[in-house]
Amino acid sequence: MSLIKPTGARVHVLLSVLIGLLVFGAVAQAADSPEDELVTLRLRFDSLKDRYRLLCENYSDLANNCSAPVLNCSECPAGWFQVADQCFQISTDRQDWLTSANICALGGRHLAILNTMAQHEAVEKESRRIGGFYTHYWIGLTDVEKEGEWKWVDNSTLENPSWNILKSEPDNNLSDGPKGEDCAVVDSRSQSWYDVPCSYKYPRICQMAATPLH
Ligand SMILES: [Ca+2]
Ligand SMILES: [Ca+2]
Structure with a gap:
């Protein structure tokens, strides 16, 4: 296996690209309106809730097998x-x-x-x-x-x-x-x-x- 050592020029180019990406990201973030940010946060929140529900259900399945207390993972009544x-x-x-x-x-x-x-x-x-x-x-x-x-x-x-x-x-x-x-x-x-x-x-x-x- 051969390792290619980065030359000074390559490091410089890489750093420039990274800085460019960071600046672009910061500008893109700054350009978001509060409404856009709210939508993004809402999507992330919904995604986290889905993830939580899945983990909760996995936990409860395991807890059932171990006779441990089971969590309520649903936000809906039984049968819904x-x-x-x-x-x-x-x-x-x-x-x-x-x-x-x-x-x-x-x-x-x-x-x-x-x-x-x-x-x-x-x-x-x-x-x-x-x-x-x-x-x-x-x-x-x-x-x-x-x-x-x-x-x-x-x-x-x-x-x-x-x-x-x-x-x-x-x-x-x-x-x-x-x-x-x-x-x-x-x-x-x-x-x-x-x-x-x-x-x-x-x-x-x-x-x-x-x-x-x-
Ligand atoms: Ca009809
Ligand atoms: Ca009608």
Whole structure:
């Protein structure tokens, strides 16, 4: 094996490059706005929380084997699954949309407001885990107040729609009555939404904020 000793010139070039990188990094950092910094810190915080949760679960598995005290690693109640700082639960019973919304509303919860790809992927994963016949679930989205004006149950407007556009949804299909289709379900397999009559009966997805770990 041959070792190449750095010459004075090479060391000088290396130092220049390193100093250049440091200066560039410092300038880039200084150019960040507080908002950018906040977003970066939030991402790092979420990443650390995910890492903590994983380590906590590994610890608890080991603790179980050693009869040591087990930590609570979840920020969600038993039977709920977590996505970022939110908890979700898929029901096993089937109700119409309004009954489902009322059931979820007990205890300050609500029908699911699905805004992200991660939430849709988690719903698909949980749906596959629990098995069963159904893959369509009520979500907290309706245009019952004004046709075509879709709103979430918290009155927020729809910003990231995931309608199944290949099936021309939402189509307010009138084949099941003049009321059309004013309530939305998510198809967990295609991770897309359909509008359907609110009187239909489906399982539901409830949502609540996660309780931070202590
Ligand atoms: Ca409609
Ligand atoms: Ca439809």
